Amino acid sequence: MNENTEKSSSKPQPTRPEPSHRFSVAPMMDWTDRHCRYFLRLLSRHALLYTEMVTTGALLHNDAARFLRHDASEHPLALQLGGSNPAELAACARLAQEAGYDEVNLNVGCPSDRVQNNMIGACLMGHPALVAECVKAMIDTVQIPVTVKHRIGINGRDSYAELCDFVGQVRDAGCKSFTVHARIAILEGLSPKENREVPPLRYDVAAQLKRDFPDLELILNGGIKTLEECHEHLQTFDGVMLGREAYHNPYLLAEVDQQLFGSQEPVVSRSEVMERLMPYLVAHVESGGAVHHITRHILGLGQGFPGARRFRQLLSADIHKAAAPLQVVEQAAQLLQGR
Missing domain, CATH: 3.20.20.70 (Aldolase class I)
Known part of the structure; x- marks a missing residue:
């Protein structure tokens, strides 16, 4: 590589x-x-x-x-x-x-x-x-x-x-x-x-x-x-x-x-995207990066479903006040379950 x-x-x-x-x-x-x-x-x-x-x-x-x-x-x-x-x-x-x-x-x-x-x-x-x-x-x-x-x-x-x-x-x-x-x-x-x-x-x-x-x-x-x-x-x-x-x-x-x-692969769900993003996000934090470097880009996932506004609030506001921001990300991810 x-x-x-x-x-x-x-x-x-x-x-x-x-x-x-x-x-x-x-x-x-x-x-x-x-x-x-x-x-x-x-x-x-x-x-x-x-x-x-x-x-x-x-x-x-x-x-x-x-x-x-x-x-x-x-x-x-x-x-x-x-x-x-x-x-x-x-x-x-x-x-x-x-x-x-x-x-x-x-x-x-x-x-x-x-x-x-x-x-x-x-x-x-x-x-x-x-x-x-x-x-x-x-x-x-x-x-x-x-x-x-x-x-x-x-x-x-x-x-x-x-x-x-x-x-x-x-x-x-x-x-x-x-x-x-x-x-x-x-x-x-x-x-x-x-x-x-x-x-x-x-x-x-x-x-x-x-x-x-x-x-x-x-x-x-x-x-x-x-x-x-x-x-x-x-x-x-x-x-x-x-x-x-x-x-x-x-x-x-x-x-x-x-x-x-023309792909025959199934459409990925919001929750699957979040699940696949988490290891990358954790690795970034462990290497000294800030959570918001990544989460600022995913606010748009919170559109068009019950709880979407809360998802955006967690990742745009609450996360900056949290002692454990990764827990806030996990809380936001829960709102995507079944989405």
């Missing part, structure tokens, strides 16, 4: 599925850390999971092993990078490959001021030639897939012709898979949260892009909330990516393998 990979504290995992973009969970800052991904993998074996965005500077000038650390069970797993220097991105892609990641994804969608100031994220949509150069540098360095996640435009460069120019240049550099957040990004005046809600969703623009680039793999992101919507969008697109809904209502992932990948 790679030294950057944390040994699983649960039972040995079956042979991991081949990476597929048919269904994925979006990279989300402060959310999709390794503990979140371990939890989500208990719900779906086939969903492609992404790390939080990691900047090239963080990997090259800090503790790369800490940023790349993951559990073997998290696969299929992609690392999302933030950066705009081709040589640095290539070096980071190599680190990702050596650490065992299944894919490297370049962030061309984040609209925050902090990343803009470092030429990272959505502002790169205004520099398609540079993005193409970055992608080519990574593709020339690694054997794992290199993909791009982007918006349909940015303010000042939001015409369909400019979107096609961006995709075309990056395609010509060798990229074959694009995840399209079907909103433009407003680079001034809106917070990152507002940029996920205020600009209107334009699925029609993304669908036209798929028609005009039929040979590319196109994954739709933005505003998708149900598996019914996933089925609908998969009539047009090659894959769907869920973000906030997958985090706030994670139990919807429990039916992903059966509904979208």
Whole structure:
């Protein structure tokens, strides 16, 4: 096992599925850390999971092993990078490959001021030639897939012709898979949260892009909330990516393998997920970690059943006041019995 990979504290995992973009969970800052991904993998074996965005500077000038650390069970797993220097991105892609990641994804969608100031994220949509150069540098360095996640435009460069120019240049550099957040990004005046809600969703623009680039793999992101919507969008697109809904209502992932990948395995129950998570949680605490590092990610299991509110209260409030927080987790787990 790679030294950057944390040994699983649960039972040995079956042979991991081949990476597929048919269904994925979006990279989300402060959310999709390794503990979140371990939890989500208990719900779906086939969903492609992404790390939080990691900047090239963080990997090259800090503790790369800490940023790349993951559990073997998290696969299929992609690392999302933030950066705009081709040589640095290539070096980071190599680190990702050596650490065992299944894919490297370049962030061309984040609209925050902090990343803009470092030429990272959505502002790169205004520099398609540079993005193409970055992608080519990574593709020339690694054997794992290199993909791009982007918006349909940015303010000042939001015409369909400019979107096609961006995709075309990056395609010509060798990229074959694009995840399209079907909103433009407003680079001034809106917070990152507002940029996920205020600009209107334009699925029609993304669908036209798929028609005009039929040979590319196109994954739709933005505003998708149900598996019914996933089925609908998969009539047009090659894959769907869920973000906030997958985090706030994670139990919807429990039916992903059966509904979208044709798995014959039974749907895992909430209580089974909690039972399988406990050894990992205990191991984390025994190694010096805090319980809330993990439990903050599982609050969404408490949705839609009697006792759900109490489940969330135990893990979001009571646990911080408890002398024995693991006992609070066990108390919360009891509320999931039969669920």
